[in-house]
Amino acid sequence: MSTPNGTGDDGTDLERSTVVYDLDPECGVEDVEEGKKYHATVNGVVEYGVFVDISEHVSGLVHSSNLIGSYDVGEDLIVELDAIREDGDISFVEVQVAEYETEPVGPGTRATTTDLETVAGEDVHLDGQVVQIKQTGGPTIFQVRTPNRVVPCAAFEEAGVRAYPEIELDDFVRVTGTVERRNGACQVEADELTVLTGDERLRVESEITDSDVIDAADVDPFVDWPAFEKLRGDLQAVATRLRETVLSGRPIRIRHHADGDGLCASVPLQYALEQFIEQTWEDPDAPQHLLKRLPSKAPFYELEDVTRDLNFALENKTRHGQKLPLFLMLDNGSTEEDTPAYRNLAHYEVPILVVDHHHPDPDAVSEFTDHHVNPYLYDEDYRITTGMMCVELARMIAPEITDELRHVPAVAGIADRSEGEAMDDYLDLAADVGYDTADLRDIGEALDYATYWLRYNDGREFVNDLLNVNCDDRDRHERVVDLLSERAARDVDQQLDAAMEHVTEEQLDNGARLYRIDVEQHARRFTYPAPGKTTGKIHDRKVAETGDPVITIGFGPDFAVLRSDGVRLDIPEMVAELKSEVPGGGVSGGGHLVVGSIKFVSGMREQVIEALVEKMSDAEIDEELGSSAVMPEEV
Known part of the structure; x- marks a missing residue:
């Protein structure tokens, strides 16, 4: 290994960090630059030098005065592009390098997912991992994951016919084509997809693996609570796992107990994940396909629910090219009663994450869960409600929604009758954004009343308005809460008027x-x-x-x-x-x-x-x- 910079007596380039570019066969002259080094192959030998190819469309002469060695047709060497003349002729200089890295170059601009808008209409190439394949009535849509974003790539065959059937989920590929705008977003209309192997595959895999986009955001909890600090590290691990799941193209199904605490846990988390999906997927329909919130009337995962969930998941896999989902259990999922459903999911190798505060049976569920966060596992108890934990989890996924969640932990605490030492702090936090204790209690009652009538429907927009999360009209929120809490109180009074005598x-x-x-x-x-x-x-x-x-x-x-x-x-x-x-x-x-x-x-x-x-x-x-x-x- 040489340490000084410059050129040796034999013409060797002694720079420590030399990059040699390896052009895709489809690259043209617009993809090369004077002064850059390229892998080349000899295609002809003449008295005054050798002709070399650096792609199928870019060739030129290395004059004998610029040759270090002697070569036959078919042999490889490294050259530096010396000049591109006005008449189109290209001249090269042979170089020998002591140490170098090979960087592949595709035809057109090497697109990054941060510049797709700026290269709309241009030829590009994109390297990444296939995380979803969907056959439409027209093109085949390959969702390709790059280090920080997932980009749809449309490949055309005959209408409704699968393009590139040899390409499978999780393959690392290079897509070459043109960036076009469709439905307000960018996609690559592919001319060619090729599977990457060897060093190129390892390079792309390393770029994706090393990306920090999957890391949970480092946010300070809303309140200083030593009991919560015990759980914080594991909640960060769950947040990282959820962000990675989004980027891997695996759908997430949120199963939660249909009560006040379950909604205070699931609604903020749904909102956070939708925000993250919108930030990392170019497809505007991705949140709809990747995420669903599913209420459970029972405080455990019933076989009826898991049978329905598996049936939908298998249909989506067959019809829409989706992976089987990850299940996130909130405010349930910790007990032996959940294990029959978990065994059913295990037959399909479906991952399960649990965030709950019911008294757990870890011996029963641990073999089925990838993560299980429960205060009882840290010598704490139910006073740390699931809603309190999941508000912090949501902020680790999408910290930009913090201001919309300040009142939610107090709603969860009141709804689930928490007597934790942090309740006064949570009540103060809610008061700072205009909610007194009576307001919070009314929200909890309105949520209970609404979920009773919604039954198995998630009531997405209506529940968002009740909880004032992802809601654009606080006046409407307050009016609806007043109505439902009054109706709930009336119905409770009528029920108790009859029941108390017995x-x-x-x-x-x-x-x-x-x-x-x-x-x-x-x-x-x-x-x-x-x-x-x-x-x-x-x-x-x-x-x-x-x-x-x-x-x-x-x-x-x-x-x-x-x-x-x-x-x-x-x-x-x-x-x-x-x-x-x-x-x-x-x-x-x-x-x-x-x-x-x-x-x-x-x-x-x-x-x-x-x-x-x-x-x-x-x-x-x-x-x-x-x-x-x-x-x-x-x-």
Whole structure:
């Protein structure tokens, strides 16, 4: 290796960082520049020198006075372009370099995704990785990922016929063609696609891998909360994984619990991911195809939901050339009840990420999840709500939406009854942007009311308006929240006016008051509030009336929903014990420690509930312990 700059006695170029360009066969004279070095092949030998090709369309003479060695036809050498004369003749000088890097050059301008607008109408080449292939009624659309953006490349055959069938997903390719504008965005109309191999493939792969566009943004949390800091690193890892998933062309399906906290988690995250997709995909329709938010009525991933999700995913793979999606579970997904659905996804190697604050069963779900963020895994608890975590996660993906999210953690905390030490800080943060506690409570009630009637529909635009995220009219937001929160309060009052007369009371051995109601028989069905919400509202009234430790059970033929204040329950543990202690009971369920739901076979209702009450009688009284979240809406 030589260290000084200059030329050796044998003509060797001694520069330390020499670049030698390797032209694509289709390159023309417009792609070369005087003074640059190129790989060349001898195509003819004459008395006064050798003729060389540096592409199929660019040839010239190396005069004998500029030759260092002797060559036969077909041999390779490195040349420097000396001059392009007015008559079109090109002259070269042979050079020998001690150390160099080869850089490929395609025909036309080497386009970067930051300059597509400036080269519209020009011939370009683009190197990248194929992340999606979609056959339309006309061209085949190859979505090609470059280090910082995904560009659609349209290749034409006969109408509806797959162009370049040899090219597959995840291949590294060079696209040559013309940049054109379509539907307000740029695409490359391809003349040729070639698969890159060897050093060229490694170069492009390295450029994509080394790009910092996938890295989570380094943002300071809204509040200084030591408990949250324990989770922050893993949330950054989830943010990076989601950004990488977007750029890889894999769709993301957000499955979330359809309650206030679930919406405070999923709506900001949906907004952040849409922003990131718009920033990194040239295709204006990409957010619609890559991202969907799917509410779940149950607080776990039901087989009904996963069957529907898989069917849609497989159809999209067949019809639209999509990869199978990544599933992001929010405010659910942490328990043994989720594992049958997870096993179904595992058959198709579908990745799963979980952000949740329900009491987890990590041994049950860890084999199925790539990331699992839950405060219980860090010796914290439900007081860090999923909405609080996901607002920070959304800011790590798209920090520019920060100002629109300042009130959302407080809505999540109130909706899920968080008593975390940071709640006062979150309330202050919301007050700074014009929301007092009553406003936040009304938003939570309006969200619950809306999701009850929306059922399995995500209600995208309407829910955005209710939460005032990605909403362009705050006055409309306030009017709609007022209307729905008033209707929710009216319907709750009507429900409780009928139900409270049928609530029974008893004193447990530990001193707690136990209230029971058959919500199937003594509450209106198929209307708001649902059994879980009805039980929660009854419980709240009894806590306010008595000021004592209170447990409330709302039950139906094959389910019970549970709420507790001032009694240290562990509902997931109680459910696990009942499974073995009540043979034939078909017991399942879970939730938070002091709020949850249980299912059982209807013929064993009495045995299950009495065994449950016996366990509650043995629970420790802790009057400083409040109930956590609102009840699940469906059981």
